[in-house]
Amino acid sequence: MNKRDMVDLFVIGGGINGAGIARDAAGRGLSVVLCEKDDLSEGTSSRSGKLVHGGLRYLEYYEFRLVREALIEREVLMNAAPHIIWPMRFVLPHSPEDRPAWLVRLGLFLYDHLGGRKKLPGTRTLDLRRAPEGAPLLDRYTRAFEYSDCWVDDARLVVLNAVDAAARGATVLTRTPCISARREDGAWTVTTRNTRTGEIREFRAKVLVNAAGPWVKDVVERVAGANSARNVRLVKGSHIIVPKFWEGANAYLVQNHDKRVIFINPYEGDKALIGTTDIAYEGAAEQVSADESEIEYLLAAVNRYFKEKLRPEDVLTSFSGVRPLFDDGQGNPSAVTRDYVFDLDETEGAPLLNVFGGKITTFRELAERGLGKLQRFFPQMGADWTHAAPLPGGNIENADFDSFRARIKAEYPWMPRSLRDHYTRLYGTRLSQIVGSATSLEGLGRHFGGDLYEAEVRYLVEAEWATTPEDVLWRRTKHRLHLSEAEQADFADWFSAEMREAA
Structure with missing residues (x-):
């Protein structure tokens, strides 16, 4: 010692x-x-719904101060990290069987005005019979409300x-x-x-x-x-990942029969992230996982609204987290x-x-x-x-990510678009620390599949405390979703050998 x-x-x-x-x-x-x-x-913190949001549904529990503060923080964080936090539009199809339209409109009006919204566009009403956002939905849903929140790479x-x-x-x-x-x-x-x-x-x-x-x-x-x-009240929240089944960059928010809302968000380009559940949990937090009933619950919520019916075999993977909520004595986990x-x-x-x-x-x-x-x-x-104060990589002029991405395209014309988008989204202005003096893909070192190259791995080990294959493939990045099982195994073998040699 x-x-x-x-x-x-x-x-x-x-x-x-x-x-x-x-x-x-x-x-x-x-x-x-x-x-x-x-x-x-x-x-x-890596098992959330990946949102920076005010918490629209918290208004039903009269959490006005919490919602207001979260809405204000939403824009603060957008400015601090525009590479990992960006606007997303959410389409909320109206179901007459659940919350009345006037209540939804009132909630969205408050959501638009409580937090001094400056950057994000406000709510609008959609005619789903004409709007492209209505194409994947069942014909019985004719009206929707569209509002803004933000996506975040939580890990x-x-x-x-x-x-x-x-x-x-x-x-x-x-x-x-x-x-x-x-x-x-x-x-x-x-x-x-x-x-x-x-x-x-x-x-x-x-x-x-x-x-x-x-x-x-x-x-x-x-x-x-x-x-x-x-x-604390431990509440389990589970998500599933499936292939994306609609066109467009918008997300959906649907209401289930039990009044809970389920987010259906575009994820990693060609996938969708669906969640979450709210279940009281008493086990070890390290052992939490999504069970079969939760997966069925999420699939049923989606299938209640969409023409394309999801099946258990469509689930690519799932994850679950334990939320450590302050115990305020509420019986319903969703109300805590x-x-x-x-x-x-x-x-x-x-x-x-x-x-x-x-x-x-x-x-x-x-x-x-x-x-x-x-x-x-x-x-x-x-x-x-x-x-x-910007977070590392977020010192992008005027938080204008589109202009930054265009500049990076001009600086690295040899880099494929998918790789360029991956680097700009995860690392922002720090991507130069990964690319270094490379002028071609070969300069990035060994290629493990997808957009994963050796240069990124070495950066994550040296600058971001990555010590296991899972640290690299799942928390620092989401390469695990884009590599085959064989590619993941090859990478794990290489990584373990490199770490042993470094030790």
Whole structure:
């Protein structure tokens, strides 16, 4: 064990909240360590519906403040990361059997005006008998409402926050669980163990931040030996991926018989992402998966609206995540608030800030408010700064992604469009760090299939903490959806050999 490292802030949890807090704190001049027991965003934060949105359905539960704040954040994040966050239009076919049209119109009116919308177009009504968006829908649906929200690559949002935190001086430790944290002499003594190397490190921290998501109570009680009156409700949300079955870039939002809404979004070009479910969950968060009944539920919701009927064999893959929602006493999982709550424990002069709940859209504001609660412990701490700061790769002039893409096309005429789009969308202005001095595809190194080349893999290992094939193929990218099983196996063999040699 090495000597103790003294830091201002030690953050447990490499999901969106932990990464966002680490970035914000490092940018204020604090010394920060972020530890994650697995890979960045391996838990809930990579298993969302991939949306930056206000949460239209939350209006039914009178969550007006939450919706307003999320709508404001939506445009802040669009400006900060236009390469991984972009506008999407959602078509909501009206079903007279469910919510009345006047209620939907009222909800959409509020949605358009609560958050001071500036960039995104507003709601409009569609005649599905004439509009092209009505072509794939059953003829009995004649009217729809179209509104705006945003798409986000959720796992990359987490990674980019961690990358920026590290660039500002934070230490990011992946595959490194916190095995103990104890209060000693007005500070925290925190012990970590790297599960790949076995290295044990000990830190002294003025403040401990628990942003462990579904594991927040476990960290409070088992790791830190503390208590909290707050609780989380674990709610499972599952998604399925199928081949895309409609023309156009728009998404659909449909209402199911149980009043839940299901998103049907274009995904990875030729696929569709469908979700989500809302089921109370009591198992281990690490073992969550979509079960057969959830898949049937999602397929039934789609088939209620569309002419083309999806079958279980159309499901290419599925994923499931556990949402750690703040327990507000609501019985219905869908009604449990998506808001966040802080619990600050100052026992023995060693503060512990526990983070309960939250959602991807409000992570930046959550981090900012969390640091605000810690201001008195760090009087030297800098002011709020993330509101106008781009994330890595997002420093695109005027956040004009189309102009940026046109410039990249001119700079790299030898690059196929699909590869160029892949690099610009995932890496923005940082794509030059991948391409380097290459002037042809051969210059990118070994080709593993699809748009995956060696140069990208090496960048992900060196700059984004990728240590396993899954880190590369599923969380840093979505190459897994575009490579055959044989190509994936070949890549895994090559990657493992390279990592062994590097070690």
